[in-house]
Amino acid sequence: MPLVQKCKYAPLPLTQTEIADPQLVIDDLFDFAHLPDIRELMWEWLKVTVTGTYHKELSSSERSAILSLYEHLTRLVEAAHVIHTTERKPKKGKARKGTKEQER
Numbered sequence: 001m002p003l004v005q006k007c008k009y010a011p012l013p014l015t016q017t018e019i020a021d022p023q024l025v026i027d028d029l030f031d032f033a034h035l036p037d038i039r040e041l042m043w044e045w046l047k048v049t050v051t052g053t054y055h056k057e058l059s060s061s062e063r064s065a066i067l068s069l070y071e072h073l074t075r076l077v078e079a080a081h082v083i084h085t086t087e088r089k090p091k092k093g094k095a096r097k098g099t100k101e102q103e104r
Contacts, residue, residue, distance in 0.1 A: 022079035
């Protein structure tokens with residue numbers, strides 16, 4: 001069951017250029033931070049969220065980095081949705097909704 005009852009599928013946080021080329025969002029994420037840094041930020045994010053100690057353990061720059069990561073990940077999910085809906089090919093042997101095979 002979805003968390004949000006009314007789901008909007010339009011990729012809101014993306015620019016028209018990013019919608020046309022979702023790879024730009026991935027590039028932007030890794031321009032923001034290298035993979036080990038992203039892993040570390042995600043781990044810190046999880047720890048402070050689960051323990052509820054975010055206001056005690058993190059500096060303002062660390063909290064800011066986690067917020068930036070959240071924004072990048074939100075855009076990454078939107079870009080993944082664009083890729084999923086525009087570039088997805090049907091699997092062999094399975095007809096997708098609205099295809100001729102399914103209508104027969």
